[in-house]
Amino acid sequence: MNRSEKKEWPDPSMNRRTFMKVSGTLAAWVIGGPLFTKSRLSATPLLVTGENPADAIETAEDIIYSVCQMCHSRCGLRAKVKEGILLKLDGNPYHPNNRDVNGNERPDISPLETDGRLPYDTPPEVAFRSLGRMCLKGQSGIQTLYDPYRIQHPLKRVGPRNSGKWMTISWEQAFSEIAAKINVLIPPSDRDEYINPAIPELGKKRNQLAFAPGRSVEKELSERIWRSGWGTVNSNLDHTSICEATRHVANGLITWDPKGSQNSLGGGRIEGWQPDILGAEFLLFFGANPLEADFPMVGMARNLMQFKRNGGKYVAIDPRFNNTAAKATGVSGQGIPPWIPILPGTDGALAMGMIHWIIENKKYDAQYLRNTDKEAALADGEPTWSDATYLVGKFTDIQGKPFFRYVTAKEAGLSNGVTV
Ligand code: SF4
Incomplete structure (x- = not known):
């Protein structure tokens, strides 16, 4: 049977005799099932979570x-x-x-x-x-x-919006029709003109083409087409700003190097690294669910369970009692529960309350916060540093003379000006 074909149950073609045979077998299974299951269970070695024995007949x-x-x-x-x-x-x-x-x-x-x-x-x-x-x-x-509803070819809308009328077309037709529309919207002769000569930082009209794929798993390919081939800076408007921007910002804040390459992503910040779960002493998961949905979920989950086996403690903050919360340890003896079930949308209030308490009770690491650059951190034996406590930054002009000014959102880590 083709996997996309569906078989109704009970099969309408089944006659009464066949039905009686099937239901008799089912009744015998229901009566004998527990015995059968018990004997099978005792003969089958229990699997450890994550084990998956290979199929004996595969090559x-x-x-x-x-x-x-x-x-x-x-x-x-x-x-x-x-x-x-x-x-x-x-x-x-x-x-x-x-x-x-x-x-x-x-x-x-x-x-x-x-x-x-x-x-x-x-x-x-x-x-x-x-x-x-x-x-x-x-x-x-x-x-x-094998989803029978999986879209495998370009679909072109052939009715009014929301009419649900679509037609399958070839990739060649899709590409040529899209290209023709782009040529009307941004004619080839206009593409190297400024969008607005009074605001040259907006760039050329090529930037008026934006590619917004959601989460593009083939970013390298689409970048070659839209950034390198077409020439727009708006070549990958993905969903990062609402998904993992916090990680990029936090990582950037503790690795900002003013002498870093301004051509690198983030202009001297290192954003893409992951937490050192196995090297931690205590973990607080705040709106993160590494046993179900973080990434890479498989590696993070494995490391988190190893962290727990090593005696590590962690707490999950989440409105839902998710799997990460269910496996959390809390800290017994200090009244810290494994799961803190906050109301949806109150994460910011809880974070501000924690910051307030840390400042009021002087529970911050003052020495760490004094290391505002890489040199200071190295001298202190710290791998990371932060200037996040300062709203005013010290800068150097082109003659090498230092000056102070308010930091921009980008310098404060609120935006890297590239993808976040
Ligand atoms: S975490 Fe799961 S869904 Fe995501 S890539 Fe790995 S195996 Fe696939």
Whole structure:
């Protein structure tokens, strides 16, 4: 049966005799089920969470290694394909998201028997029995592939808006019709003119074309088309400003280097790094849910559980009792609960209250806050620094003379002026 075909239950073609046979079998299963289940359970070794025994009949030729696109983490995946049909998705054992990068600490044991990532020179004939971890959303990618409603071709609206009338067209037709419309809106002869000569910082009319893909997992390709090929600076208006801007801002604030390359993303700030979960002593998850939806969720979740096994304590702040909250430890003896269920939309008030309490009770790390640049941090043995406590910054003019002025939103980390 084609996977997109649906079979009704009960099957209308089923006659009374067949129905009695099926229901008799079901009744016997219901009566004998518990016994059967018990004997099966006692014979089956219990699996540890995350274990997933390989299929006994699969071969190395059945396995294709690729990358999961079900979220932005882009974990590795291992697809079992038989006769052209995708049967199962698992984690890619070669990939650092799916298996532990630090798991190869026992050189005396084969990586096939540990949780360590497989060395890249492990031949596929050896690796195919080995699985990496993959989250449920990643495993459900098979449903996306075979979703009968999956859009596989460009659709052109052929009725009024909201009429629901669409027509399938070829990629060639889609590209040529889009190009023709762009040529009318921004004619080739106008593209190198300024949008407004009185405001030259707006740039050329090429910038009037904006590509807003939501979350573009193929950003490198779309950047080549729209930024390098077409020439607009508005080549990737994604959703970062409402999703992970806080992480970029916080990371930027504690790594700002005024001498950093102004051409690098963030102008001397390092924004894209992740928390050192295994190196932490205490973790506070504030609007973050690493056991379900952070990224890379598979690696973050694994590290968080290892952190907990190592004796680490963490607290989850979230209106919902999510999985991260359910596994949280709190700090017993200090009256700190595992889960703080705030009301939706009150995160800012809670954060301001915490800041107020920290300042009032002088619980801030004054020495750390004195390190406003990289040199001061290095002298103090700190890997990071922050100028976030200052609204006024010290700058140097082109003659090398220092001066003070209010910092801009970009310098304060509220915007990097590039993508956030
Ligand atoms: S976290 Fe899950 S959904 Fe996201 S890329 Fe990894 S396996 Fe896929």
